[in-house]
Structures are given as structure tokens and as C-alpha cells.
Amino acid sequence: MAKIIHYRSKCIGCGVCFEMYPDQWRMSKKDGKATLVNAILKKDVFVLPVTNYIQQLTQELTRACPVKIIKVL
Numbered sequence: 145m146a147k148i149i150h151y152r153s154k155c156i157g158c159g160v161c162f163e164m165y166p167d168q169w170r171m172s173k174k175d176g177k178a179t180l181v182n183a184i185l186k187k188d189v190f191v192l193p194v195t196n197y198i199q200q201l202t203q204e205l206t207r208a209c210p211v212k213i214i215k216v217l
């Protein structure tokens with residue numbers, strides 16, 4: 145199954161991911177960074193298994209994130 149990987153510690157809080165996919169991303173009021181909804185913390189990164197459809201949607205977001213910290217595998 146495909147996965148979204150989010151290197152959250154490097155997030156600059158620009159909000160692009162939330163603006164593009166508000167169902168899948170939240171902006172933390174605590175630290176201002178983006179949070180990938182339902183993702184699991186593994187080592188230093190957040191990982192979320194997704195369907196191929198969501199994987200394809202997220203490809204656009206991997207290019208839109210200004211610091212390139214969202215990956216799809």
C-alpha cells in the first residue's frame with residue numbers, strides 16, 4: 145500500500161497542504177506546523193498508509209510544499 149511521509153520537524157507552517165487538502169491536513173495551534181491527520185510517528189517522521197487515489201492526489205502536494213518535506217512512496 146502507498147504511504148505519505150511527512151518530515152514534520154522541518155515544516156515551516158506555510159499552510160499550503162491545509163489549503164489544498166483540508167480533510168487530510170491540520171495546522172497546529174501549538175507550534176504552527178502542519179499535521180497529517182491519522183499519521184503515525186515512526187522514528188522522526190509521520191507516516192500514513194493511503195489508497196492509490198489519495199497517493200495520486202498527494203503527488204501534486206509534494207511539489208507544492210515549499211520545503212519539499214512531503215513524500216509519497
Ligand code: SF4
Pocket residue numbers: 154155156157158159160161162177178208209210211212213214
Ligand atoms: S506545505 Fe509543507 S511547509 Fe507548508 S505547512 Fe504543509 S508541510 Fe509544512
